[in-house]
């Protein structure tokens with residue numbers, strides 16, 4: 010099995026309906042994800058970064074087959090899952106789990122923690138008895154560092170970091186090989202963020218899980234990821250092993266992003282030359298022609314305005330989509 | 337130090353709730369000098385926003401100022417014996433920008449109308465003069481095509497542009513102190529960088545003082561001269577920005593800095609501060625950080641007093657010990 014990547018996505022596109030079309034009017038759509046290609050090896054973390062609205066959540070949800078794709082293929086553990094449905098899809102969902110950003114709303118407030126974690130086990134018929142389920146839940150809660158009496162309490166009596174641990178325990182219940190973590194620590198305090206990041210790293214080392222780790226915080230992404238992909242306006246503009254990406258960014262947008270992140274070191278931060286781009290975020294309903302970054306790009310040429318740059322290898326394992334960089 | 341503009345002395349703010357009295361701010365003292373940027377950081381719920389609201393006279397039921405004073409250039413604004421704050425300070429000499437620009441702009445009024453209203457109110461300008469001034473303000477915050485932009489509504493602006501408009505409104509009265517409560521939290525980093533650059537420029541051009549409330553230590557590092565760290569309603573440490581990052585004295589400050597991953601290094605395991613902050617219904621008698629502190633000892637159970645350090649002050653009887661190295665051993 011490990012000869013295959015855990016996940017392999019090629020040419021994935023997603024269109025959302027913008028207006029409901031009339032009888033003779035084709036529905037207008039927004040192309041939220043455009044030709045996205047990447048894979049994730051067993052036990053690997055791929056970080057996914059990009060502006061708000063660039064399509065990160067959409068990619069994650071499409072992989073989990075919660076949003077229909079309009080083009081491209083998704084392979085999971087060597088099997089094409091783009092079109093599976095029914096019972097096969099249900100079984101598949103046990104192997105791919107999601108952890109969401111908001112620990113305050115992603116847990117049902119009326120369910121006890123124990124029942125929340127047990128639910129997937131029971132739904133998928135993976136616990137022979139309620140005793141077995143209770144035992145499994147105890148182990149899972151213990152594994153994520155929750156107190157022993159947590160199972161009988163309700164979400165409101167726990168802090169954000171603890172609720173996020175419960176979300177992770179729940180995701181782990183079915184022994185998934187892939188977890189899509191959509192901003193799992195964004196809502197947490199800085200000091201608590203580190204707890205959850207450390208926990209996710211420990212679990213990965215122990216269980217060999219793959220993560221698609223979606224986040225805004227570039228420092229956290231560098232810390233937890235093996236490779237990192239940068240999205241801009243629905244496309245991956247750069248993807249590389251983490252140190253290559255952070256130390257030798259190729260794409261002008263990656264460069265702008267990295268130079269804009271404030272560094273928690275006063276001397277370094279005051280001395281940094283910022284690449285402060287004018288221009289605003291993209292309206293994905295009216296994407297720019299050619300390279301979608303061209304209106305904000307200091308290197309843009311006519312070619313950039315006319316044709317979309319392909320994602321090409323610029324160094325070993327380092328791909329970027331830019332006409333003027335890394336040729 | 338330069339001339340002190342704002343002075344907060346032993347401020348207490350309480351909220352009367354059904355569950356009891358929440359003691360959100362418990363004896364905060366701070367000063368802000370002319371042209372200075374003070375960073376206010378700390379755990380969520382530690383009382384940063386409530387402190388800022390108190391400075392602006394915005395504490396309303398169920399909240400109340402339960403002790404202490406806020407003075408502006410020596411004149412008391414808030415606190416015992418202050419019936420009514422002098423006019424023309426809040427909203428004029430001291431202004432504030434809030435986290436969510438969409439809720440602070442009126443969606444039914446054009447941007448121009450809102451800016452002109454502010455200019456009329458504070459500078460007494462009307463008609464064409466007000467409109468010109470409004471356009472100047474939009475230019476000052478880096479919005480091009482100001483003349484056309486004035487006639488647009490908030491929804492026609494992006495998040496980053498709305499935040500610029502909020503800054504334009506906040507500097508319309510030519511204030512001397514700007515309080516910015518998480519001014520860029522809702523924005524993308526590239527847009528955030530533009531806004532921060534703008535604040536730094538306005539500061540050097542107008543000699544503005546800024547109180548910057550944020551979770552992001554990187555923002556503090558780049559923009560602030562001094563930092564105050566809050567924990568559970570109290571200031572646990574203050575100091576010059578370089579000192580605070582190089583030699584944080586309080587175990588909480590140390591933990592905060594060590595748990596923040598750096599962009600240029602990634603191999604160490606992050607320091608995680610286990611546990612969560614205490615509830616403020618019955619605040620702990622001693623150091624509020626004690627249950628989470630790796631170097632706590634018996635004396636930590638009594639109230640900690642802010643004691644001067646080289647560039648500020650710290651409230652911890654174990655100050656200066658490398659708490660996380662000791663704790664990890």
Ligand SMILES: Nc1ncnc2c1ncn2[C@@H]1O[C@H](COP(=O)(O)OP(=O)(O)OP(=O)(O)O)[C@@H](O)[C@H]1O
Nearest residue numbers: 025026039041060061062063064065066067068293
């Ligand atoms: N259900 C939907 N229907 C229509 N458009 C949608 C839907 N969900 C997302 N979109 C649009 O698709 C684009 C991508 O959204 P997505 O949520 O994937 O972005 P994101 O990168 O996750 O952003 P963020 O960082 O803000 O979470 C956005 O322009 C968004 O407005």
Ligand SMILES: Nc1ncnc2c1ncn2[C@@H]1O[C@H](COP(=O)(O)OP(=O)(O)OP(=O)(O)O)[C@@H](O)[C@H]1O
Nearest residue numbers: 351353358360379380381382383384385386387616
């Ligand atoms: N209207 C209110 N009623 C009751 N309690 C309140 C009210 N407003 C604030 N509090 C309490 O006061 C404390 C301090 O809140 P504050 O908003 O100042 O925190 P903060 O440091 O700004 O946090 P954050 O970083 O999350 O913005 C919290 O415990 C909060 O629950």
Ligand code: SF4
Nearest residue numbers: 300303306313331332
């Ligand atoms: S393709 Fe052109 S516009 Fe796009 S990033 Fe490269 S140089 Fe800039």
Ligand SMILES: [Mg+2]
Nearest residue numbers: 065066067191
């Ligand atoms: Mg998202």
Ligand SMILES: [Mg+2]
Nearest residue numbers: 384385386517
């Ligand atoms: Mg706040």
